[in-house]
Amino acid sequence: MFKILKDKVLGKNDIKILGHSQDIKLTKSLEKNIELFKKIFNPNETIIFRKIESRQWKDLKCCMIFVDGMVDKTNIHENMILPIMNSSNLQKNLKENILDILVNKIINASDVKKQKNVNGLITAILSGNTVVLVEGVNEALTIDTKKWEQRGITEPVAEQVVRGPREAFTETIMLNLTLIRRKILSPDLKFQFKEIGARTQTKVCVCYIEGLANKKIIKEVNKRLDDIEIDAILESGYIEELIKDAPLSPFATIGNTERPDIVAANLLEGRIAIVVDGTPFVLTLPYLFIEYFQSNEDYYNNFIYSSISRLLRIFSFFLTTSVPAVYVALVTFHQEMIPTPLILSISAAREGVPFPTIVEALLMFLAFEIIREGGVRLPAPIGSTIGFVGAIILGQAAVEARFVSSPIVIVTALAGITMFLTPKMIGPVIIMRFIFLLLSAFLGLYGYIFGVIGLFIHLMAIRSFGIPYMINIGDLKMQDIKDTAIRAPWWYMYYRPKLIGAKDPVRKKNAKIPEKR
Amino acid sequence: MKKIIFIFFIVFGTTLISGCWNYGEINDAAIAVGAAVDYDKQRDKILLTAEIAYPMIEHGETKIKSEMVKSEGKNLFEAIRNAIQVTGKKLSWAHAKVIIISEEVAKNKDVLIGIIDFIKRDAEYRENISLILSKEKTASEILKTDTLIQDIVSFQLEDIFENESGVGKYHVISLWKFVDDLATEGISPTLPTVRVSDFRDKKIAEMYGTGIFKGVKKVGWLNGDETKSFLFIIDEIKGGVITVTQETPEKPVKIALEIFKNKTKSKPIYENGEITIKINTKTIVNINELENHIDFTNEEGSRLVKKKAEKDIENKIKGVIKKVQKEYDSDIFGFGSMVEREYPELWKKIKDNWDQVFKDLKIEVKAEVDIRGSALRSKSIKVGD
16 A cells, blocks of 8 residues: 555656666767756756866867856866866877876866766766866766855754853764764774765765774664665654664654764764764764763763762653653542642642643643743744743633642643753653553553553663663663763773673773772 | 554453542542541431531632531441532542541440441541540530641541650550451450540540440540550550659659650460469650759669659559459450460460459569650759749
């Protein structure tokens, strides 16, 4: 069924958009070659065809093809057009291939390649290279002349820290790779490029440190990336969803970050990073459940304080998913479990409220989500207005009008605030909270526990590139918990986390507690 | 797909066959916090007075008030259900603190058993709900008294229960303990009693003394001081005051001792065909109040006080045991079960006429008082003219 649908929607020919130039070959005639490219590109006035001839060497006729706005025109002018025009007649006598003469003696460029494949030439033009077609040769030169306006390195927006580097990735892949490279000056740091997306030909780079990253995982990542069949990749989220282990799960098995220091730390733990052109968000994998609760600042601050904040995050994860469900269960099923004074005040607050507790809870959460969703993408000044209106309408007016009771407002607010301690988990948290709420409204604490068991079964079943998402308590070793819910001091973490399957587990050889100095 | 359907059926099966679905909104139930149960012998009816707590909003402030609801029925369950006729809401008993029964109930064996059976059997009541006996004519009188600090009588009573250890003149019994004692051979249950006393222009409920049961029938009563001695014997004293009157050359002086810690060990000894119960009680106290300027905190003085206190405790314990042996013939101290533990073979022989044996049991009491200190002062107050 799906196959028929796929064929209908996409159309079989659409996927092979560049297929028509596969079998076309360059000819020796310059004019014909120019015609060929014009046929492929036109109408497209951003592509410039510049024909030049040497003043003295009459046989040397070339045509440069490049995209206006993506190239460094001064570079082309000074280092290609001028030398070719000025090339002397003498060189004609040499028996070398004309292309070799151009590459070796005339063009002043660091990155020059010869290419026959028309497909490759098209991609080269579109990615900002200059293609030089030469009369009498059925091959062309691609010269790296990329230059375009790009955003500078700014502070990260989504992952701000008090202590730590303040740079974030940008939309340009080469700049992003530079940011990573600058942190790890090791020849073992490897970058493998791929182009994914039949139409967009997006550059994707797989980074890892040879000798640390598990070879099987690298192989698996490459396999999954090669298997991708899609026409466009506009953000790393596309790739994340396409190669994820548990495609239907709301939980992420691939991490993303816009901070170079996090990527560098992940690489050094034996993980693999996937950098995608056009987005500042870099994917890291394998990604484990506990990483939701870890922040890069944990490694920069005092380890005791970091451990406490991690435990706090885990605790608030339980609060945000469970408080509404437990409240509804206690109030509607297990009134005997609430202390007498509290039950009387809850009862007083609920007096005159027309809806059952579960309807109240659902209404409040709907309102909360609407306000949150409304505020997220608004400019900051308008966003705060939304907050005000929400607070006044929901917090006060609704309670005063006896539309909802005040305890449910407290519960909603508590669940809402604790959600932001683990900002990457907002999506799964909302889903879990909703499921738990419905279960406990239907079956009380019994239903809630049911939901928790279901959640754990799900989490224990997931794997991220062969690594268990959550570690089995039965396999737990001291080494493995050093950097999980707590953060051990750096001098004590002398092994890389074994969970990830790093090949070389020893981080430092001398496991010594530093002396008091 | 088959697997999903299978899992679905298992999940729903377990949810449907697992028990009662007790969904109920919190404000749809009337929260009963206490109950008084009376028995009308002529009409053979149970009269129930339930205290219901409800919130009231006055000037934007929430206040907890209580209301008495009266109903009657052929048995307690019927009376409770009949209460809906007046309240309009089902009573929720999960938060009930206390059940007060009248003398009339305590004297009618079947009625009391019926009530206890219902409370134990019904899922809503707590196992640790306190059962108390009214010394007044009816139980409902107690709930109708005025309150002092709390707004609700049942809460006031609960406060009194919780601070039992500071006084030691009553001993609160949870429902499960009462039923447990009832079922155990060689021990008779007791219940704390409550009476109405005057306090300025108010009438308030006061916990005082212990009702003695033989089987499920009330047979007698111990007053507050006797209750304290009773608690010494059953090793339940956790605090309270011992007042010793010490003769001095001038006049008798009263000295208050605060009990810090107490441990009582009782052991039956079978010798020459006779059972003797040996009671050893060890108490750690503090001198907390001296009436006169005479100093009893020094070594000699405290030895005098210690001797006197030991003797007092011994005498009082002996007195209580004698009284119970003679007048009520009910083994509330659990001597029978001690014999059963120590001499199981002997117990088998004598258990059928334990009542008779209990009456003539020999008791040996040894009290030991250890004065640890004299609180924040080392000397008595000097009175200089």
